[in-house]
Amino acid sequence: MLKRFGFFEESSPRVALQDLRELQMMGPLDEEDQVLQYLSEGTMLFEAGGSAYDRFTDGSLPIGPPDVYSDGEWCWSGDVIYYIRNYHIAVESQFFDWMMKHNWKCPRIVSAEALVQSNWQT
Template sequence: MAIGEFSFLLSNERAIGMKIAGLFEEFWPPAANPRGSIREFVAESGSADEARICRYLRSGDFVFAAMGMAEDVFGSGESIMGGSSVLTDGEWVWRSDLQFYVSKYHVELPHEFVDRIRSLQYSVPVVSVEDMSMLTDQIVEIRS
């Protein structure tokens, strides 16, 4: 199993894997096996399709919504409303503030995730209620 990927076996023996985009130590607990600091993934500039990738990140389905503001970990003084909320496309999950870091600091995402976004033509697929329930359980488990 890859770092940041979790798998639960359902009662009907169907497994759902969860991959975390933006798996940085500033945002996720040690149980999630963060990839390191977000500072290690800052790029000089963004990809040509960065705006469309950010739109995809904003369009995910909410696994759960968190009230409050998340402060920019780079110290800009900016706050991101609901930044610790978690979104999904059914396969990957990410914090709501990830799009802020991608657009402002050109934070690099896992290549597998970017390839998925592009293959889906920047359109988040519909996530089933069953899959959403399982993803929620997985998030709760690693955050507790």
């Protein structure tokens, strides 16, 4: 099963904001640029049909689609990049350690369809 990070759109606005504020208190990371690069290199698993909204504002500012990306071990929502870049949130320590272990180079997924079928419950 893929480990998940940053699916703030799945939570209620209040819970998502609380989670984001906790991550913001842990950041900014010295390695923020490396984290952003890693996340940007992920393989898209799902393309979202709608848009995510900034949870730090009143929820009316669209920030782009919450597409789902992966490195084969972790998956994350595309809006995570926005929150790191604009609010300097940290990532979970296990995910951070995983990225560092891979020298900040996101592994390429050969078959996103196979990964989805074996790991994602719909």
